[in-house]
Amino acid sequence: MSTKSILNLTVNGKAYEKLVEVRMTLADFLRNELDLTGTHLGCEHGVCGACTVIMDGEAVRSCLLLAVQAEGATLETVEGLADGDRLHPLQAAFQDRHALQCGFCTPGFLMTATAFLKENPSPTDAEIREAISGNICRCTGYQPIIEAIGQAAPEAGGKPRE
Amino acid sequence: MAETYIGAPIKRREDVRFITGTGTYVDDIKLPHMVHAAILRSPHAHARIRDIDTSRAEALPGVVSVFTLKDIGELDATVPIRMYKIPGLDKYLQPSLARDEVRYVGEPVAVAVAESRYLAEDALDAIDVDYEVLQEVMDVREAMEDKVLVHEHNGTNLAGVHHVSIGDADKAFAEADYTRREEFRVHRFTGNPMETRGIVAHFDRGKGELRVYGATKLPHLNRQTIAAFLQLPEHKCHFEENDVGGGFGIRGELYPEDFLIPFASVRLGLPVKWIEDRREHLLAANHSRQVTCELEIAARKDGTLLAIRAQIYGDMGAYVRTHGGLVPCSTGALLTGPYRIPNYQAKIHCVMTNKTGLGTLRAPGRVESCFYRERMLDMMARDLDLDPVELRRKNLVTPEEIPYEIGFTRPSAHPTILDSGDYASALRQALERFEYDEMKGIRGLQEDGRYHGVGLSYFVKNTGGLEPYEGARMVVGEGGGVSVFLSIAQLGQGHETAMAQICADALGVTMDAISVFHGNTDLSPFGWGTFASRGTVMAGNAVHLTALQLKDKILEAAARHLDVDASGLTLEDGNIVQPGTEAPALPLGELVAHMRESITPEQGVPELEATAYYNSNNITHTYGVHLAHVAVDPETGVLEVLKYLVVEDVGRVVNPLMVRGQTVGAAVQGIGGVVLEELVYGESGQLLTTTFLDYLLPTSTDVPPIDDLVLEEAPSPYNPLGVKGAGEGGIVGTAGALGNAVSNALGIEVKDLPLSPDRVRAWIRARGDG
Numbered sequence A: 001m002s003t004k005s006i007l008n009l010t011v012n013g014k015a016y017e018k019l020v021e022v023r024m025t026l027a028d029f030l031r032n033e034l035d036l037t038g039t040h041l042g043c044e045h046g047v048c049g050a051c052t053v054i055m056d057g058e059a060v061r062s063c064l065l066l067a068v069q070a071e072g073a074t075l076e077t078v079e080g081l082a083d084g085d086r087l088h089p090l091q092a093a094f095q096d097r098h099a100l101q102c103g104f105c106t107p108g109f110l111m112t113a114t115a116f117l118k119e120n121p122s123p124t125d126a127e128i129r130e131a132i133s134g135n136i137c138r139c140t141g142y143q144p145i146i147e148a149i150g151q152a153a154p155e156a157g158g159k160p161r162e
Numbered sequence B: 001m002a003e004t005y006i007g008a009p010i011k012r013r014e015d016v017r018f019i020t021g022t023g024t025y026v027d028d029i030k031l032p033h034m035v036h037a038a039i040l041r042s043p044h045a046h047a048r049i050r051d052i053d054t055s056r057a058e059a060l061p062g063v064v065s066v067f068t069l070k071d072i073g074e075l076d077a078t079v080p081i082r083m084y085k086i087p088g089l090d091k092y093l094q095p096s097l098a099r100d101e102v103r104y105v106g107e108p109v110a111v112a113v114a115e116s117r118y119l120a121e122d123a124l125d126a127i128d129v130d131y132e133v134l135q136e137v138m139d140v141r142e143a144m145e146d147k148v149l150v151h152e153h154n155g156t157n158l159a160g161v162h163h164v165s166i167g168d169a170d171k172a173f174a175e176a177d178y179t180r181r182e183e184f185r186v187h188r189f190t191g192n193p194m195e196t197r198g199i200v201a202h203f204d205r206g207k208g209e210l211r212v213y214g215a216t217k218l219p220h221l222n223r224q225t226i227a228a229f230l231q232l233p234e235h236k237c238h239f240e241e242n243d244v245g246g247g248f249g250i251r252g253e254l255y256p257e258d259f260l261i262p263f264a265s266v267r268l269g270l271p272v273k274w275i276e277d278r279r280e281h282l283l284a285a286n287h288s289r290q291v292t293c294e295l296e297i298a299a300r301k302d303g304t305l306l307a308i309r310a311q312i313y314g315d316m317g318a319y320v321r322t323h324g325g326l327v328p329c330s331t332g333a334l335l336t337g338p339y340r341i342p343n344y345q346a347k348i349h350c351v352m353t354n355k356t357g358l359g360t361l362r363a364p365g366r367v368e369s370c371f372y373r374e375r376m377l378d379m380m381a382r383d384l385d386l387d388p389v390e391l392r393r394k395n396l397v398t399p400e401e402i403p404y405e406i407g408f409t410r411p412s413a414h415p416t417i418l419d420s421g422d423y424a425s426a427l428r429q430a431l432e433r434f435e436y437d438e439m440k441g442i443r444g445l446q447e448d449g450r451y452h453g454v455g456l457s458y459f460v461k462n463t464g465g466l467e468p469y470e471g472a473r474m475v476v477g478e479g480g481g482v483s484v485f486l487s488i489a490q491l492g493q494g495h496e497t498a499m500a501q502i503c504a505d506a507l508g509v510t511m512d513a514i515s516v517f518h519g520n521t522d523l524s525p526f527g528w529g530t531f532a533s534r535g536t537v538m539a540g541n542a543v544h545l546t547a548l549q550l551k552d553k554i555l556e557a558a559a560r561h562l563d564v565d566a567s568g569l570t571l572e573d574g575n576i577v578q579p580g581t582e583a584p585a586l587p588l589g590e591l592v593a594h595m596r597e598s599i600t601p602e603q604g605v606p607e608l609e610a611t612a613y614y615n616s617n618n619i620t621h622t623y624g625v626h627l628a629h630v631a632v633d634p635e636t637g638v639l640e641v642l643k644y645l646v647v648e649d650v651g652r653v654v655n656p657l658m659v660r661g662q663t664v665g666a667a668v669q670g671i672g673g674v675v676l677e678e679l680v681y682g683e684s685g686q687l688l689t690t691t692f693l694d695y696l697l698p699t700s701t702d703v704p705p706i707d708d709l710v711l712e713e714a715p716s717p718y719n720p721l722g723v724k725g726a727g728e729g730g731i732v733g734t735a736g737a738l739g740n741a742v743s744n745a746l747g748i749e750v751k752d753l754p755l756s757p758d759r760v761r762a763w764i765r766a767r768g769d770g
């Protein structure tokens, strides 16, 4: 069962070359091979969105992808959002609005919102509700998350990605 | 410091690690030589185990060990009941691995340990179990007939019964102008925290010490049980909780896996990790709710309530777990709600079926009883042609009657007492805020082609108490920094911030001088846990009391150092000052430095520290109102919640951001549970809802913005801070308000849940116009 393959990819601006099991999911690869444990697993079957990362500019569910499918890709995870000690506007807004309690779903929401605001930098509340409807949070009731994304939009949406 | 920290909307300090992805949840822990466990679970609802053959699995590459009950041998133990120990229930306990029979789909049968989780799961496929399938019983009514027995040797499925008897209900019924009898049902669902359960156990053979990560909610109690099970001295077992991805009642309770993973580590001398997957979580972690109630009400013509009688049936599943009879008993505990009902009688049945064990889910039993009672009141209002709000107002316990002793409604030595409140005031404010008078006319078919309705429920919810105490220890160190060590765990609420607020106010230091530590059994000798909204009440008051003691110690030490009288000193913003004098302030940090170095009476006792416990058997009660406006699509049966308000009086707010967070989050959880979520069992006792595709959780587009109004009109007289817990008020009234709103909209009487589209459609059809 242990067929391995060489994988080249860039995560949060850093290039990696790794030998991985072909059947390993991208989420497990990020968490276990790169120790980027900010990407969480809530369902492992593509529904909860906790594992959302950005792959080549698009929000994807890393539990549904095999690591080898990310060959040559550029990934962003929650660990890459802040600039040193300077929080990304979305991160700051999440704290301001108390948009997290246990924090387990938070990385997924942040990455979904990051990709969304790139596409739609000045969304309405209804559009935000729609955009995050594929992410589950059991603690907050979503309202503060919607407020936080709205608050961060002017700053986060406009900023071009390096 | 003019302002207090208590009451201020202070941003949570724990957020930083969570928003940067640097929190440490149990699955983030990686130890050298760590191996991974997976658990083989029963595919049958009821079967005899003839034989288990692990040899094929053991031979697989990467497999470290496979073990069954035989290997546990004489250590074999059951998951103990920790509360609501109704006589008889202890004959239905769950072993760590199935003994000779499996009794629900998902019951642990064997454990495989391998070099990776992938390999451990492969190994499960290679374990051969020979089952003889037995007849299962899935319905409480059938189970009560005892034709099929879940535990053959016990001779009955009725595991325990509890009676409540207050006043003389039978007499009141005989004399009443009006009576009504209904049967209500609440379905089976569960908490589903986003993080599934997980454990890393590390037995260090050299030291003979066990360290368990992933413990939470009740780390001390769980340590005590596991240490006894493994025959290890308790003080050589260290339980750590790490960050926790939500609790909601289900997480942190003791389960078979809590025995199995530490056992595996002791056996192998290696760190062992087990992370539950979502399917396992839905199959194996506690289910909740599913209580049925035959409710009778008696009243005068004018709506004055006289009595209620109830037969309550809890579907306990196959084993009685840690909560004993809590779920059905709590249904009985506050069935009378905020109303003056002098005669109350209930018989509570704990009934075994071939399902997963029943445990708690946010406001267990209270969501159910509020639904039964508030639905019944609406029916009664219609029968008697009374305004439903007036009917409630008339029967609310008044401030003059408070403290109001309901009587012994629980299997406990303490009566249920409503401690403080102005119930009519909360009702008035709720109606105003919701614009109820304008809204209540919106009823039945509207222009948008949907049926609209408004529903109200009134709740009281016990918070705090239940277990007698929590403690805190405080140490002042270098620079005047204060460490606060809590006996209580946290599961996402924000204790690190809230407890620092409470400490800062009582001690007289700034909040940023304080660090709060929790969730490690070494930090305090013993603590109970985080449940029943008791965190702020129990731990908050413990922090408050400890800070006051520490402050006295600091001032005495400062008085000796300054050679003045302690009574002339006080602590403000971390400085010892002498009000009314010109004397310069002495920073706390300087006092610490002095005590560490100087030859003084304190020599050899360099620390400024204090430990105190808040002890109380008194239970505080929050109260409030839920109001919902719903629209039902007659074609699809889909229910939309258009407007939702929660009003709750929490006595005193420590952090309004967090209280609001709890209220809104709980309300959404409640709406999801009432409308979308259900654990459905199909043929042969198979659980059909084992993914989030079948078990639907509310998402952002399923719920409206929740409006909330938090009141502080009635601080609890029972504790120095006057606080009551805020974790559950947002959920308690959801089933009642939505049940009433849908009944109102469709002109029907909702008696069972969930309010899912297929069922709503069936009700519309049954009405004859769908």
Ligand code: FES
Residues within 6 Å of the ligand: A040, A041, A042, A043, A044, A045, A046, A047, A048, A049, A050, A051, A052, A061, A062, A063, A064
């Ligand atoms: S863990 Fe990937 S969607 Fe839930």
Ligand code: FES
Residues within 6 Å of the ligand: A099, A100, A101, A102, A103, A104, A105, A106, A136, A137, A138, A139, A140, B194, B245, B246, B492
């Ligand atoms: S903050 Fe706990 S699941 Fe979202």
